[in-house]
Amino acid sequence: MHLLDMNTDAGPQIAGAKWSFVTRRVRRGAVQKLDGDLSAVRSGDLVLAEVQDIGSHKRLQLSDGRYSALYPKDRIVLACGDRFAEDQFEGIAELSLESADLLAGGGVIGTMLSRNGRVKCPTSLSVIGRLADADGKVLNLDQFALAPSHGPAPARVIGVLGTGMNAGKTAAAAGLVNGFTRYGDKVAAIKATGTGSFGDVHQYEAAGAARTLDFTDAGFASTFRQPVDKIETLTRTLLSAASDCDIAIVELADGVTQVETAELLSRPNYCALFDAFVLAAPGALASRGALAWLAEHDITPIAQTGLMTQAPLAAREAETLGLPVLSREDLSDPATAGSLHNLLSEACQEHVA
């Protein structure tokens, strides 16, 4: 695969390409050229690549919400980005002439640094070039993002935290969305950090969210290794975009000690965006550890949830920690939503008093 010279016409190269989920906000008419210079690549740059060897990711999440099986020589449009996934890959937003890796099925391309021993090598890609506009300026997701805003947020914001990947955060967030929707609220579901993927957004939609947003709407393919100031701004932007809703459920990816999440939760101004947090954990001991870490940061979740609630023994063990243990089914109960409202309203009144 030869890299293209700068300012090559994009049309013939990109025709028939599959556009990935993270590119869904891109105005395709803006793409006029291809840029073969990869030395200045930065996170969020749009990239046209060709599939070489199918590895871990056998399907691509398309911009229209469908999966598409991948075949060698498929041309796909992706965004360059970093990846933090304990059970898959660690990767960075760098591209080389030799090869590149499909780091996430939502359409993130970069270079793998390490992988979980239980997963195959990533699907390997050849970069054809970065997408550019008519002037040859490389296109980045941030050009198609919501404008940064510090405007009003929904009146109530609940954050969903976890002990790590696959702790049950998204299921808990979807449960909350469903419960508050059935209670009668207009609910926004927001994924504030992580790597672009439509799986979470689809779960929020299925749960009845009136509005679903994630960091890709704010111009990020991934929030890993992004400046925390930017992540704070993107969270405010997404909350502002959901200001017509009564309540927002905001999921933060990975565990509370993940580097960006930990820094965000250490910021009082960031925590002040939330009225309450729930903690998802796979077991009581993991919950105990996360609660201890959160306590050091003056955060006390209102409830525990997550995978452990599927095991009655684990749930009972977690109850001994003194915080309510609510399963996804409990969270999707409108009675629970009403109880959470009452609890938070009373806490707010006491705070004001």
Added chain:
Amino acid sequence: MSRIHFRHGIPGAVPSAWVIQPDAGDKGRPPVVAVHGLNRETEVMANLLAPRADATGRTIVLPIFDLTSWRRYQRAACKQRSDWALLSLLRVLRDDGAIGEGRPDMSGFSGGAQFAHRFAWLHPDHVAGLCLVAPGWWTFPDARGSFPLAIGDGCNAHEFRFRANLKRFLDRDIRVSVGSLDVQQDRNLRQTPELNALQGANRVARARRWSAAVIRAARRVGVQPRVVFELMPNCVHSFSDCVANARLDRAFVPDFTPQPQTLPFRGQAQLKKVA
């Protein structure tokens, strides 16, 4: 003359119901939901209560929690979720214009009173005043036992919800009535050593203790108690008997008086966030 309609439900989802509409009256006036006891004699109740629809100008809804779909309806948050079923019924009736938008008063006799107090506790924003008549046993507003005998001090979902809603549940008019002769330990009166020790040996003792516990709990959480306890003279455990001897129908379908209560949370207008 009030009109009594039978409204078919959807098995397992929406209970059938008797809907009694006044001949004249304000359609927007909040209805009264009257909940039957374990004997499910709703037709008798409907006929006894029908004159109150005209007298008060209020629509009366009598849901029928049939034995097949809602065997343990009195628990409210039971496996069959009779609370969700009633919410669905009220939504359907509102959508059809059969009842107004306001929060209904809720009354219950025997098992119906069990359901009514637990429903209002689970969904305090969906009920105004309560009239609770002679339930066999109660959920107490303290930690003297675990749910459903009381609200416990545990961390499961039931106890979390009941504790979180306690203040809002207590912030309403609650009328507790029981026949003075309702002291028989009949087969519908649940009895265990633990229950008898906590709540009393019969319905009169249990109603007294619950009323006192509610008053204590209200004071504890900073709510002015609005609880009335009434011992109905010469009444046994029979709805007809209580209507005939103590005019229970008047308490069961009260005149409409707006209750002072904090509005439920709805959007930003009602909450000033603490930064």
